[in-house]
Amino acid sequence: MSDRKNLYETIGGAAKLEELVDRFYDLMALEEAFKDLRALHSEDLSNSRDKLKLFLSGWIGGPDVYSPKHGHPMLRARHLPFKIGLKERNQWLACMYRAIEDCGIDSQIGAQLEESFFNTADWMRNQPN
Numbered sequence: 431m432s433d434r435k436n437l438y439e440t441i442g443g444a445a446k447l448e449e450l451v452d453r454f455y456d457l458m459a460l461e462e463a464f465k466d467l468r469a470l471h472s473e474d475l476s477n478s479r480d481k482l483k484l485f486l487s488g489w490i491g492g493p494d495v496y497s498p499k500h501g502h503p504m505l506r507a508r509h510l511p512f513k514i515g516l517k518e519r520n521q522w523l524a525c526m527y528r529a530i531e532d533c534g535i536d537s538q539i540g541a542q543l544e545e546s547f548f549n550t551a552d553w554m555r556n557q558p559n
Contacts, residue, residue: 506553509556515555523551
């Protein structure tokens with residue numbers, strides 16, 4: 431747990447996490463390369479933004495603010511209604527990796543985040559390809 435707590439603090443806490451998530455959703459909404467990923471979301475991204483901020487806080491070692499508000503994350507179960515194959519996983523990762531870079535997160539810390547995001551995003555796949 432201490433590594434994850436350090437990760438949350440190292441990136442800059444809630445302020446940097448909010449910047450990261452906002453950049454992620456801004457890129458998703460603006461960039462043609464992420465259009466398939468964008469299509470999986472509702473027109474208004476504010477709820478998605480809020481939930482990802484809350485979830486990532488605890489996921490990277492900060493305060494657990496998601497569960498008290500929304501219950502157990504049940505991450506995979508909550509995403510089962512959406513077709514998530516290699517294309518969707520790869521677009522999500524590319525969008526998040528770019529957000530990490532755009533937010534100026536240290537490359538060593540960024541690499542840790544990228545590895546964790548890859549493992550989780552790959553686990554979320556519910557389509558063979």
